[in-house]
Amino acid sequence: MGIPVIQSTAAGPARATTRPGTDQKTETPVRPEVNGLIDRYQRLATDLRVSLTDRCNLRCTYCMPAEGLPWLPKDRLLTDDEIVRLVRVAVQKLGVTGVRFTGGEPLIRPGLPAIVAAAARLDPRPKLSLTTNGIGLARLAGTLRDAGLDRVNVSLDTIDPDRFTALTRRDRLSDVLAGLASAADAGLTPVKINSVLMRGVNDQDAPDLLRFALAHGYELRFIEQMPLDAQHGWDRASMVTATEILAALKAEFTLLPDPVERGGAPAETWLVDGFTALDGRPARVGVIGSVTRPFCGDCDRTRLTADGQVRACLFATEESDLREALRSGADDEELAGRWRTAMWGKRAGHDIDDPTFLQPARPMSAIGG
Numbered sequence: 378m379g380i381p382v383i384q385s386t387a388a389g390p391a392r393a394t395t396r397p398g399t400d401q402k403t404e405t406p407v408r409p410e411v412n413g414l415i416d417r418y419q420r421l422a423t424d425l426r427v428s429l430t431d432r433c434n435l436r437c438t439y440c441m442p443a444e445g446l447p448w449l450p451k452d453r454l455l456t457d458d459e460i461v462r463l464v465r466v467a468v469q470k471l472g473v474t475g476v477r478f479t480g481g482e483p484l485i486r487p488g489l490p491a492i493v494a495a496a497a498r499l500d501p502r503p504k505l506s507l508t509t510n511g512i513g514l515a516r517l518a519g520t521l522r523d524a525g526l527d528r529v530n531v532s533l534d535t536i537d538p539d540r541f542t543a544l545t546r547r548d549r550l551s552d553v554l555a556g557l558a559s560a561a562d563a564g565l566t567p568v569k570i571n572s573v574l575m576r577g578v579n580d581q582d583a584p585d586l587l588r589f590a591l592a593h594g595y596e597l598r599f600i601e602q603m604p605l606d607a608q609h610g611w612d613r614a615s616m617v618t619a620t621e622i623l624a625a626l627k628a629e630f631t632l633l634p635d636p637v638e639r640g641g642a643p644a645e646t647w648l649v650d651g652f653t654a655l656d657g658r659p660a661r662v663g664v665i666g667s668v669t670r671p672f673c674g675d676c677d678r679t680r681l682t683a684d685g686q687v688r689a690c691l692f693a694t695e696e697s698d699l700r701e702a703l704r705s706g707a708d709d710e711e712l713a714g715r716w717r718t719a720m721w722g723k724r725a726g727h728d729i730d731d732p733t734f735l736q737p738a739r740p741m742s743a744i745g746g
């Protein structure tokens with residue numbers, strides 16, 4: 378296989394520049410011989426999400442039932458070394474340039490600092506980030522920064538202590554706030570906050586969350602709730618939409634169009650008039666309209682679950698098993714080939730609004746959000 382015919386632009390998402398040929402007999406597109414993770418819709422995946430565990434120390438109602446879930450058995454989880462090997466394959470053979478560790482709750486995996494350090498030693502070095510609920514971050518932020526972590530996203534859906542406890546089913550707001558502060562002190566910046574709003578639960582909290590984020594120099598992004606909860610309780614009709622979130626923010630803040638091009642980023646962003654971020658840049662707020670404003674056409678993600686399955690999409694119903702291949706002695710080139718094939722099969726979009734939409738069997742906490 379020759380030099381990859383792939384291209385990444387500063388302004389937009391990475392794109393495959395080679396158009397697929399077509400099999401004359403079956404008329405199905407044939408994957409061109411390139412190294413990168415292309416699919417048949419000209420997208421190129423360069424952003425890897427690695428789930429380090431399906432377990433969690435919170436029980437957010439939009440994610441997990443109160444009693445938790447049947448966790449993956451230990452022998453099915455990738456070891457730290459197996460994760461590092463697959464990240465290396467992704468970076469060195471498949472053109473992945475960014476790796477985000479997530480879960481479940483990634484901070485409860487004891488090997489996290491060592492995994493980050495090994496990923497930071499790769500050549501080329503990928504950008505390294507973490508999505509976490511922030512519990513334990515106060516203790517670990519400095520260690521993770523020293524290991525090579527670049528940035529964190531902390532999930533926080535309300536700053537009201539009672540609503541936090543109701544929503545996460547745990548009384549841990551002060552740990553999350555301490556984690557945010559430590560991340561900023563450690564320089565894991567820009568520190569971003571992810572918030573999900575639920576009608577009748579915390580939908581009144583959007584302006585307070587933005588005031589809190591602006592006061593501390595964190596960058597806030599709201600995410601529309603998606604049908605990925607283990608309980609299958611998501612309801613399109615009662616979901617708080619991007620339009621509603623923006624209306625609530627605009628009632629109290631002046632939002633100006635962001636001059637920075639969105640590129641492949643899922644968040645639509647606005648400048649918050651009159652506010653400045655800690656680094657002196659204008660303060661921003663983002664809304665990720667995963668359901669009502671899908672960005673599938675620009676998606677540049679590939680996912681690896683804690684048990685070693687490649688998923689082309691959060692909503693994929695198929696997975697490709699790299700764990701068994703790896704444990705049966707597959708070499709790096711074979712693993713890379715399986716990963717390429719899995720991504721070539723990525724569907725055009727999530728089709729949540731299609732009547733035939735099927736929620737994936739794995740919940741968000743086991744896929745890696």
Ligand code: SAM
Pocket residue numbers: 433439440479480481482483508509510530531532571572573600601602603604605606741742745746
């Ligand atoms: N435990 C970590 C955390 O909460 O940040 C990482 C895993 S969590 C699954 C990743 C992100 O997915 C969080 O920001 C969480 O709010 C979001 N999330 C979970 N379930 C969701 C859902 N059904 N719809 C939208 N976002 C969801």
Ligand code: SF4
Pocket residue numbers: 433434435436437440441480481482510532742
């Ligand atoms: Fe845990 Fe994150 Fe799911 Fe909340 S959203 S239960 S913190 S995995």
